[in-house]
Amino acid sequence: QKEVEQDPGPLSVPEGAIVSLNCTYSNSAFQYFMWYRQYSRKGPELLMYTYSSGNKEDGRFTAQVDKSSKYISLFIRDSQPSDSATYLCAMINYGQNFVFGPGTRLSVLP
């Protein structure tokens, strides 16, 4: 089993839709969870950063962590064409290095 799994997509949604992006992981020691957005040929940009289980909201973005299920989600409300990008989940155990999911490609159609 891969350490972090993520549906690669592509995921296409109409403008204004609610988008749900998900990752599952196998290492129960992961404690810090991040979502990055990566535009084509650009570096990953940090969107959300959460510690342990729970929800965190920032504008149109909500990150959710369920450690009991080893499952994390990113919700995007009122999606915009500018949200079209690849979304990478990443996670880390204290003292270790970041492990990235393979990314989900999202297209928001106007």
Next chain:
Amino acid sequence: EPEVTQTPSHQVTQMGQEVILRCVPISNHLYFYWYRQILGQKVEFLVSFYNNEISEKSEIFDDQFSVERPDGSNFTLKIRSTKLEDSAMYFCASSDGLANTGELFFGEGSRLTVL
């Protein structure tokens, strides 16, 4: 807003040549990283660097790779003898957090094309 900067943005080289990719991390950050992303594939960890030494490296980071922090601001990745399969985007990242728990900030990447 502080950012990680990388040069060159694109380098084309012949197989067997040495390449140096340069990075200027965010100034108060203490942890530095190199990642690579082969076109269409996932972001892969190469190496982390703290307190002027490598703290961890992946199996990708073999003897052909080296990193250096030659002065107070630059962080370089050297590939001694490039291979075709080294063609990728190379991302530098830095963090200010406690050992690897801080937020990771990435540069825009250096695209390496090996012919």
